[in-house]
Amino acid sequence: MTFLNNRPEVDNSWTLFLDRDGVINVESVGSYITTWSEFKFHDGVLQAIKDLSGVFGNIVVVTNQRGVGKEIMTLATLKEIHANMKEEVADNGGRINKVYACTALVDTDHNRKPNVGMGHQAQQDFPEIDFKKSIMVGNSMSDMEFGKRLGMHTIFLTTKYKAVELPNDVIDEQYTSLNEWAQALLATEMVTN
Numbered sequence: 001m002t003f004l005n006n007r008p009e010v011d012n013s014w015t016l017f018l019d020r021d022g023v024i025n026v027e028s029v030g031s032y033i034t035t036w037s038e039f040k041f042h043d044g045v046l047q048a049i050k051d052l053s054g055v056f057g058n059i060v061v062v063t064n065q066r067g068v069g070k071e072i073m074t075l076a077t078l079k080e081i082h083a084n085m086k087e088e089v090a091d092n093g094g095r096i097n098k099v100y101a102c103t104a105l106v107d108t109d110h111n112r113k114p115n116v117g118m119g120h121q122a123q124q125d126f127p128e129i130d131f132k133k134s135i136m137v138g139n140s141m142s143d144m145e146f147g148k149r150l151g152m153h154t155i156f157l158t159t160k161y162k163a164v165e166l167p168n169d170v171i172d173e174q175y176t177s178l179n180e181w182a183q184a185l186l187a188t189e190m191v192t193n
Helices: 045-053 075-091 117-125 141-149 180-185
Strands: 015-018 056-063 098-101 134-138 153-157 171-175
Touching: 015 117, 045 056, 045 075, 045 180, 056 117, 075 098, 098 117, 134 141, 141 153, 153 180, 171 180
Parallel strands: 015 056, 015 134, 056 098, 134 153, 153 171
Antiparallel strands: none
16 A cells, blocks of 8 residues: 655665654554553564664654643653653664654644644754655654655555545655555665665
8 A cells, every 4th residue: 555656765864753653652542642551562663663773864753742731641751651662662673863742732833743843853953864855654644744844755654544545745655554664665676775
């Protein structure tokens, strides 16, 4: 389930942006992941991130986490979940360079996707990031709009919403999971040595 729209050739000068819920972990639809014990990696994700770590120079997570703003969980707990997530990824041979989370309640907040603040934060921390040499992987239209507003190649995962008819203005490719996309990327000439 894929659509190739000017598929780029990727090397380690590229950056991978990942949404969290529904991409890395199983999403708690209608609710929030409020503790580490509730966080469950999607099947194949740890291997996928390990494989992708060998391709991309930077891998960053950009996630809307309104549950903190709603006081359903604390910022300290969110940071603990992300620290454990990064550690588990590292223990399995992968890498997440940094996690950016927007806890704001209002959609107009500069950092809340589809607004681009978290992308600019990442570029400030990693000046080598070139958005035209970046890929955004997410499972919502706000993820896709975030990527397109910054000029990225976008990958839509159908872990929450049904497949979208392609071509689509904000979606370049779509897959059923991060693992499926990673395998497709590694199996094609999209990766240059």
